[in-house]
Amino acid sequence: MDITTKNGQVLTEEMINELGEACERGEYPGTPGDFIIAPKGRPPLYPDEELVTVAFKVPRSRIELLDKRAAEKRETRSQFMRELLDDALMAG
Numbered sequence: 171m172d173i174t175t176k177n178g179q180v181l182t183e184e185m186i187n188e189l190g191e192a193c194e195r196g197e198y199p200g201t202p203g204d205f206i207i208a209p210k211g212r213p214p215l216y217p218d219e220e221l222v223t224v225a226f227k228v229p230r231s232r233i234e235l236l237d238k239r240a241a242e243k244r245e246t247r248s249q250f251m252r253e254l255l256d257d258a259l260m261a262g
């Protein structure tokens with residue numbers, strides 16, 4: 171019977187047995203993060219780029235509207251803002 175890990179990797183019974191035997195010998199195959207130690211939290215938004223924080227002030231009324239629009243799309247404020255930024259940058 172195959173087992174699928176949380177990150178989607180499929181492990182066959184043979185693979186699991188081989189891992190067990192290797193561990194019993196004191197060998198720990200793979201690299202951290204593969205399936206030996208699963209990272210906590212959500213996957214990175216942009217794995218190939220460093221993320222930086224952009225902060226600026228706006229009137230409270232704008233934030234209330236922003237949050238309302240984001241909620242209508244079932245998105246967080248950050249998701250909504252990233253989408254707006256991407257749309258604006260791609261437009262021209």
